[in-house]
Amino acid sequence: MSSHQDNGLKALYAVHRTELLRFLTARTGDAAEAEDLLQELWLRTTRHDSGPVGNGRAYLYRMAQNLIVDRLREKQRRMARERRWVDHETDFVAAGTEPADRRQTAEEDMLAREEVATLVSAVMNLPAGARKAFELHKLEGFSHAEVAAQLGISKSGVEKHMAVAMKYLRRALLD
Amino acid sequence: MKARPEITEQMLDEALAWHMMLEADDADWDGYTAWLEADPLHRDAFDAVALVDAAVMDNRTAIRDLVAIRQPESSSASPSRRWMLGGAVAAAIALVFAVPMLRKDGAVSTYRTAPGESRDLALANGTNVTLSPASTIIVTGKDAAKIELASGEAYFDVRHDPSRTLTVAVNGYQVTDIGTRFVVNAAGGRFHVGVSEGIVSVTSPDGGRAVQINAGQQMFSGGGGATISSVPAADIGSWRSGRLSYSDAPLPIVAADIARYSGKAVTVDPSLEKKHFSGILVIGDGTRLVDDLATVMDIRVSPQKDGYRLGAAASR
Known part of the structure; x- marks a missing residue:
């Protein structure tokens, strides 16, 4: 496989196209969307000109994964916005003072602030160990191993704390 | 469901x-x-x-900054500092609406919010009030000498001024304070007072002796008695930042809040009136609150003509 790496991501893409499509199909549960994502992935590889990457196959998978998460996030934002719009449309129209674009920006700001507020409050309410691990890993950017060393616990201990933290935040955000 | x-x-x-x-x-x-x-x-x-x-x-940077501000007092709770943090978060988040200052001398001003609408008021005496959705306060006198919470919930931020006290009337009770931050919530015959900073005293309609409520404490009254319990000071008035936080709150109070935020009637089956709830509900657009509560508490929600009825979950 190392011979392909010299040809950059485009060549790697050609080699792994089939398995990437299978992955995207499993990941999205939607054959059409998987094809669409594969297309977008290909476009990105052609634009990628930084030479060979360490583990090209893993790099492609990660790119694909990131594309999916970006789309999910965009969809989530759009749904939240629409929910709000339906609720407030009549009020705003009655007020009739704000231009539509400013209105939308204000809505987005508000959604972002609400999300931050929910996350901050959830973090503050985490059990002490989970909170410490979460802050060091997610907010400060230390690796699991570094967090383990700083807290004097095992790496699997850090992973357990992180799982607790993520579940807690999920409940605060989604349910 | x-x-x-x-x-x-x-x-x-x-x-x-x-x-x-x-x-x-x-x-x-x-x-x-x-x-x-x-x-x-x-x-x-x-x-x-x-x-x-x-x-x-x-949101990594924003979260890190806000969590860092609140960090030092997590170990030894100092209510006033804790609150400042809450204040900082709220300031970053609060919906700021127009601040009307109606100041007709001696006149009575009624401030009312619609469901889904929240409102900040700056009263003549330097008291700042945040009115939560579907709430009403009645302010009398040019120095806002008398305030009555007629319905819903309000958060009061009272400037310290040794020369006067502020009184909020709720269900015939008098809540009096000198420079503090607190919430008052009126729900039918019940009410809730939570103090995040300072001290308030509460006097009952029959003129009994005043009860003091300190920062980090709350009082629930109605349904045959009043109880005082502790509450995290930072949770008080958390609806201003999009969450309803409860520590051992009677279900009828929770139901009344959900009714205000969702704009639908929420009735509680008498068998559940004595039930209490602790936890956080994210307000969002208000429509999911009743389902979220039902999920966390394991109770049954039945749709009614104009809203919902909360009943005991079917036994399995």
Whole structure:
């Protein structure tokens, strides 16, 4: 496989196209969307000109994964916005003072602030160990191993704390 | 209530484990694909984890800053500092609406919010009030000498001034303070007072002796008695930042809040009136509050003509 790496991501893409499509199909549960994502992935590889990457196959998978998460996030934002719009449309129209674009920006700001507020409050309410691990890993950017060393616990201990933290935040955000 | 199969706790654990493992350079993408193919719900579980992670990473700096401000007092709770933090968060988040200053001398001003609307008021005496949705206060006198909470909930931020006290009337009770921050919530015949900073005293309509409520304490009254209990000071008035926080709150109070935020009537079956709730509900647009409460508390929600009725869950 190392011979392909010299040809950059485009060549790697050609080699792994089939398995990437299978992955995207499993990941999205939607054959059409998987094809669409594969297309977008290909476009990105052609634009990628930084030479060979360490583990090209893993790099492609990660790119694909990131594309999916970006789309999910965009969809989530759009749904939240629409929910709000339906609720407030009549009020705003009655007020009739704000231009539509400013209105939308204000809505987005508000959604972002609400999300931050929910996350901050959830973090503050985490059990002490989970909170410490979460802050060091997610907010400060230390690796699991570094967090383990700083807290004097095992790496699997850090992973357990992180799982607790993520579940807690999920409940605060989604349910 | 939901026909769709739910993600199990185990799927969530697996999704979290995969999410962590995929960060590694030598991650097992084939194994991950096989896991996804094994059950469509695995995808939902992973989406949930990925979205939480994305929400954190997108707001990483803001979260870190706000958490850092609040850090020092997590070990030894100092109510006033804790509050400042809450204040900082609220300032960053609060919906700021127009601040009307009606100042007709000696006149009575009524401030009312619609469902879904919240409002900040700066009263003539330097008191700042945040009125939560579907609430009404009546202010009398040019120095806002008398304030009555007629319905709903309000957060009071009272400037310290030794020369005068502020009194808020609720259900015939008098809540008096000198420079403090607190919430008052009126729900039918019940009410709730929570103090985040300073001290307030509460006097009952029959002129009994005043009861003091300190920062980090709350009082529930109605349904045959009053109780004082402790509450995290930072939770008080958390509705101003999009969450309803409860510490051992009687269900009728919770139901009344949900009614105000959702704009629908929420009645409580008499068998549940004595039940209490502790936890946080994210307000969002208000429509999911009743389902969220039902899920956390294991109670049954029945749709009614103009809203919902909360009843005991069917025994299995």
